[in-house]
Amino acid sequence: MHDIIDxxxxxxxxxxxxxxxxxxxxxxxxxALGAEPAGVYVEHPIQDRTDAEMxxxxxxxxxxxLAALVKPA
Structure with a gap:
């Protein structure tokens, strides 16, 4: 979160x-940080996924x- 805001x-x-x-x-x-960064949520969990699943x-x-990146501000 901090990285995206920065x-x-x-x-x-x-x-x-x-x-x-x-x-x-x-x-x-x-x-709490006073920001509204764009975010995408993927299925949980991911820690035990294979490379193919990832x-x-x-x-x-x-x-x-991609849509979030090119969305007008």
Whole structure:
């Protein structure tokens, strides 16, 4: 969260990616930091996923990440 906020403050567009387990935490942290960063949530958990499963998760999230990056401010 801090990295995305820092990048945006420098004029670099960014999107954070987190699992659905962290929706509430991300929203609370963003509010506490006074920011509204773009975010994409993927399925949880990811820690025990194979490389192929991670590739599939990334492929499914790619369009959302791209859309968030090019969305007008």
């Amino acid at each position: 990048l945006e403050a420098r004029g670099v567009p960014g999107v954070f990616v987190a699992t659905t387990e962290f929706v509430d935490g991300a929203e609370h942290q963003a509010r 590739d599939a998760i990334a492929d499914r999230a790619f369009a959302q990440v």
